[in-house]
Amino acid sequence: MNAAxxxxxxxxxxxxxxxxxxxxxxxxxxxxxxxxxxxxxxxIFSFVLVFHHWSIVGPLEWAGLxxxxxxxxxxxxxxxxxxxxxxxxxxxxxxxxxALVLASVLNSKIPARGFFRAAFFLPVVVSGVAVTVLWRQxxxxxxxxxxxxxxxxxxxxxxxxxxxxWAMPSIAVMATWKNVGxxxxxxxxxxxxxxxxxxxxxxxxxxTSVQKFLYITVPAINPVVxxxxxxxxxxxxxxxxxxxxLTGGGPMNSTLSGVLYVYRQAFQFxxxxxxxxxxxALAAVVMTVILLQRRFAEREV
Amino acid sequence: MRQKVAYWAxxxxxxxxAAMLSLxxxxxxxxxxxxGVRLTYWPSSNPHEIDLARRLVAEWNEAHPxxxxxxxxxxxxxxxxxxxxxxxxxGTAPDICSNVSPVITPLLAxxxxxxxxxxFPDGRQVMxxxxxxxxxxxxxxxxxxxxQVPWKGNPxxxxxxxxxxxxxxxxxxxxxxxxxxxxxxxxxxxWNGDGRxxxxxxxxxxxxxxxxxxxxxxxxxxxxxxxxxxxxxxxxIAFDNQATLEVFNFxxxxxxxxxxxxxxxxxxxxxKGYMAAxxxxxxxxxxxxxxxxxxxxxxxxxxxxxxxxxxxVYTFGDPKSIGIFATSEHPDAAxxxxxxxxxxEADLGLLETCTQFPLRKGLLEDSLFTDYFEQNPVMxxxxxxxxxxxxxxxxxxxxxxxxxxxxxxxxxxxxxxRDPKLAIEKAVKRSKNILDARGF
Numbered sequence: 001m002n003a004a005x006x007x008x009x010x011x012x013x014x015x016x017x018x019x020x021x022x023x024x025x026x027x028x029x030x031x032x033x034x035x036x037x038x039x040x041x042x043x044i045f046s047f048v049l050v051f052h053h054w055s056i057v058g059p060l061e062w063a064g065l066x067x068x069x070x071x072x073x074x075x076x077x078x079x080x081x082x083x084x085x086x087x088x089x090x091x092x093x094x095x096x097x098x099a100l101v102l103a104s105v106l107n108s109k110i111p112a113r114g115f116f117r118a119a120f121f122l123p124v125v126v127s128g129v130a131v132t133v134l135w136r137q138x139x140x141x142x143x144x145x146x147x148x149x150x151x152x153x154x155x156x157x158x159x160x161x162x163x164x165x166w167a168m169p170s171i172a173v174m175a176t177w178k179n180v181g182x183x184x185x186x187x188x189x190x191x192x193x194x195x196x197x198x199x200x201x202x203x204x205x206x207x208t209s210v211q212k213f214l215y216i217t218v219p220a221i222n223p224v225v226x227x228x229x230x231x232x233x234x235x236x237x238x239x240x241x242x243x244x245x246l247t248g249g250g251p252m253n254s255t256l257s258g259v260l261y262v263y264r265q266a267f268q269f270x271x272x273x274x275x276x277x278x279x280x281a282l283a284a285v286v287m288t289v290i291l292l293q294r295r296f297a298e299r300e301v
Numbered sequence: 302m303r304q305k306v307a308y309w310a311x312x313x314x315x316x317x318x319a320a321m322l323s324l325x326x327x328x329x330x331x332x333x334x335x336x337g338v339r340l341t342y343w344p345s346s347n348p349h350e351i352d353l354a355r356r357l358v359a360e361w362n363e364a365h366p367x368x369x370x371x372x373x374x375x376x377x378x379x380x381x382x383x384x385x386x387x388x389x390x391x392g393t394a395p396d397i398c399s400n401v402s403p404v405i406t407p408l409l410a411x412x413x414x415x416x417x418x419x420x421f422p423d424g425r426q427v428m429x430x431x432x433x434x435x436x437x438x439x440x441x442x443x444x445x446x447x448x449q450v451p452w453k454g455n456p457x458x459x460x461x462x463x464x465x466x467x468x469x470x471x472x473x474x475x476x477x478x479x480x481x482x483x484x485x486x487x488x489x490x491x492w493n494g495d496g497r498x499x500x501x502x503x504x505x506x507x508x509x510x511x512x513x514x515x516x517x518x519x520x521x522x523x524x525x526x527x528x529x530x531x532x533x534x535x536x537x538i539a540f541d542n543q544a545t546l547e548v549f550n551f552x553x554x555x556x557x558x559x560x561x562x563x564x565x566x567x568x569x570x571x572x573k574g575y576m577a578a579x580x581x582x583x584x585x586x587x588x589x590x591x592x593x594x595x596x597x598x599x600x601x602x603x604x605x606x607x608x609x610x611x612x613x614v615y616t617f618g619d620p621k622s623i624g625i626f627a628t629s630e631h632p633d634a635a636x637x638x639x640x641x642x643x644x645x646e647a648d649l650g651l652l653e654t655c656t657q658f659p660l661r662k663g664l665l666e667d668s669l670f671t672d673y674f675e676q677n678p679v680m681x682x683x684x685x686x687x688x689x690x691x692x693x694x695x696x697x698x699x700x701x702x703x704x705x706x707x708x709x710x711x712x713x714x715x716x717x718x719r720d721p722k723l724a725i726e727k728a729v730k731r732s733k734n735i736l737d738a739r740g741f
Binding site for chain 1: 317384386387389390408409411412413414415497507508509513562563564565566567568570575599666671697698700701704711712715720
């Protein structure tokens with residue numbers, strides 16, 4: 001290969017990579033425009049708002065660190081964080097356990113398996129507000145179906161969402177029912193990737209079903225468990241529709257979630273600066289919890 | 302090939318983006334397009350008010366070919382306040398809206414979103430002539446200007462299921478708290494013998510949202526204080542008083558005795574016969590007439606007052622105003638249309654079509670309305686109450702003050718978990734902090 005051919009080859013390569021770069025740039029530009037307009041700009045603007053008072057109409061008023069000072073002394077904010085964590089503590093283990101059990105059942109050879117798989121996924125695609133209104137009727141203390149059934153066996157009535165002690169657990173159960181289908185699908189995918197030889201070997205060693213589940217299935221799908229833990233925790237932190245429609249954050253602020261408190265400050269009291277401050281504080285709590293979760297839950301198989 | 306794909310991908314995205322932008326801006330353009338003046342008018346999304354607005358706009362457009370009004374019902378949202386503020390922020394506010402809650406006018410006024418009526422030569426004079434004596438003061442902004450046209454009010458009263466009352470042997474509607482309690486004891490029973498209470502005195506909404514307190518705590522507070530609102534004219538706390546404590550005790554007693562159901566059932570529990578009473582406004586007459594079961598009898602009574610109360614009974618007026626937005630390119634034309642909306646004839650339409658009350662003095666004496674009141678005697682008692690209604694203090698932090706009261710009402714009355722006196726002290730303290738932080 002002489003020098004001229006080498007030069008032409010290099011130019012071709014350079015020309016090709018320039019074209020590739022151009023194509024890559026063209027293809028990613030729409031995403032960057034979208035990202036800039038709908039992610040980066042709102043994020044930066046929200047951060048600016050943290051240092052301002054703003055009623056959404058009218059000019060920004062410089063607030064310095066006043067929003068932070070207010071946040072530190074705002075008992076309702078801390079209450080909303082504790083409420084959200086309480087919801088997550090009930091909801092996430094329940095979600096993982098129920099989803100895992102259902103996925104195991106749906107992974108075995110049961111009649112009408114396709115129907116049940118679709119049925120458990122159905123609530124995921126139904127409107128959250130519609131589902132919540134339906135549950136509100138069922139939760140009704142005097143006229144709801146749950147208490148009507150309990151009455152038949154001489155129990156109740158239970159103040160499902162009207163009592164401080166019952167309200168958040170009731171919401172957690174409802175949220176679990178609503179979202180479990182999504183996690184069942186994830187677990188099903190995980191379960192189907194576990195090598196059958198492991199079960200066959202365990203059968204030869206005389207392992208019971210429970211032993212196979214605990215010592216083969218669970219370790220093998222650990223990455224899926226971690227993913228479900230993180231997703232359901234994130235989902236838990238975004239708790240909004242259920243308390244918004246069911247309880248309005250009551251009784252006695254026992255179901256006031258962090259996101260509902262942000263909404264209340266932003267769109268009921270039009271205090272955008274303070275709402276943004278709560279939003280960033282909430283994001284910090286979410287990041288801390290997720291990091292801790294990854295630290296303790298992730299492990300090699 | 303790859304370049305072509307990239308080219309078309311970019312072009313398609315740009316086209317989509319341009320289409321979205323064009324669609325989002327089309328609303329703003331519409332008001333300036335075409336010949337002559339074009340005004341956008343948002344009435345409430347309530348079907349009765351849309352019917353009235355359609356008729357009035359058609360009449361106006363026929364009589365004023367140079368000023369065309371385009372009607373668009375208020376977009377749906379959790380609340381009209383939320384929708385209006387967001388539309389003002391987004392630059393998509395109409396020229397005129399007739400569903401402006403006086404709760405948000407101080408905020409809108411402070412931000413320069415509304416045109417003060419003081420800008421029109423006859424603005425204040427028209428309102429002084431229209432409004433019942435002394436009522437206009439309730440709508441003046443902290444800067445002394447009037448940013449709204451107080452249009453209509455709905456005196457809040459108590460609607461009773463007369464069938465339930467008769468079955469319990471009650472013949473007279475309760476006027477005082479003691480009488481209310483006596484009726485409650487009689488009606489709250491296990492009537493079908495299944496061992497469980499099946500009728501309650503009233504459906505007090507237990508959702509912890511400040512708006513719900515407009516239909517329990519607030520009317521009773523206004524009645525017990527002979528027409529006081531939550532703040533003084535100089536924006537200080539006015540509810541730190543014995544009347545607030547007594548109102549809290551009144552509701553706490555009712556929840557304790559199970560006269561009010563701690564339930565969240567979605568549906569008309571009043572018409573279904575579970576509740577003996579319902580605190581509501583005249584708009585509910587049309588609803589009751591339309592959906593009542595066969596043989597259902599109802600009557601309206603005043604908001605109950607303390608036993609030693611003397612004088613006329615005041616109540617919450619649930620007022621709504623008309624606002625002219627500062628983004629309007631034709632404020633004078635908008636004001637002319639607003640004067641048409643509050644004319645005597647239009648006010649009669651408001652009564653006939655919407656069963657809602659124009660905030661107009663001398664309604665019962667005006668010959669134009671005589672036939673209407675003769676044909677609708679139930680509306681006379683509401684009309685008599687109009688001058689005795691109160692609305693909202695014109696303070697931008699009022700919703701937060703209401704929320705502070707709502708939180709304590711929830712704890713002390715609904716849940717019975719806090720001493721009412723302590724609850725009110727907490728509400729007062731929080732409200733003072735809120736007002737201090739806003740510079741009042």
